[in-house]
Amino acid sequence: MQRNLVETLVGAAVLAVALGFGWYAYSTTSIRGTRGAYELTARFDRADGLAIGTDVRVSGIKVGSVTAITLDPATFFANIRFALRSDVKLPDDTVAEIAAEGLLGGRYLNLNPGNADTILAAGQAVKYTKSSADFMQMIGKFLFSATEDKGKTGAAPAAGSTQP
Incomplete structure (x- = not known):
């Protein structure tokens, strides 16, 4: 009998703490809407x-x-x-x-x-x-434009070739 009473009281305390936590979360967050x-x-x-x-x-x-x-x-x-x-x-x-x-x-x-x-x-x-x-998308554009610029201006003429 004594054991059942203790278990019931502990269960009630856990339930009260859970309900208190739920109420606190509901009242301090945006769950309830505007x-x-x-x-x-x-x-x-x-x-x-x-x-x-x-x-x-x-x-x-x-x-x-x-x-x-x-x-x-x-x-x-x-x-x-x-x-x-x-x-x-x-x-x-x-x-x-x-x-x-x-x-x-x-x-x-x-x-x-x-x-x-x-x-x-x-x-x-x-x-x-x-x-x-x-x-x-902006990073991709930046990287591709840097690659294109390097390809256009960074290539040296091949040995023995003439440029117009």
């Missing part, structure tokens, strides 16, 4: 690194998250829908860009507010966008 949010959209020619749930930031502060990513079949542009906190009001000339947390880090949607007097309403589209830079 409360009182309104949605905006933006079109990008490429949406590399974005996924549903990706952070939306203004001045480095998370103010929302990406809620949908779709492909426009007519233009092949990526349509990004994102939810913002209701206290964040963006001017009409805001620029949305896909930014990287570091050279090899993850991506997020960065919003650079402009100075317009009109505010974007729920459901409107951000007009100005900048897509992500593809670092691997």
Whole structure:
């Protein structure tokens, strides 16, 4: 009887700690989503690194998250829908860009507010966008251009040949 009581108390303590940990994780992370949010959209020619749930930031502060990513079949542009906190009001000339947390880090949607007097309403589209830079493509272009330049200017004429 004594043993059953101890096992029950230990089990209850473990369950209480697990529930406390779950509540703490839920309240301190972005699992619960954006409360009182309104949605905006933006079109990008490429949406590399974005996924549903990706952070939306203004001045480095998370103010929302990406809620949908779709492909426009007519233009092949990526349509990004994102939810913002209701206290964040963006001017009409805001620029949305896909930014990287570091050279090899993850991506997020960065919003650079402009100075317009009109505010974007729920459901409107951000007009100005900048897509992500593809670092691997840039490195490849740099390496291939360096190889081409070396091939054009680095070759010496063969012995006995004449140049025009």
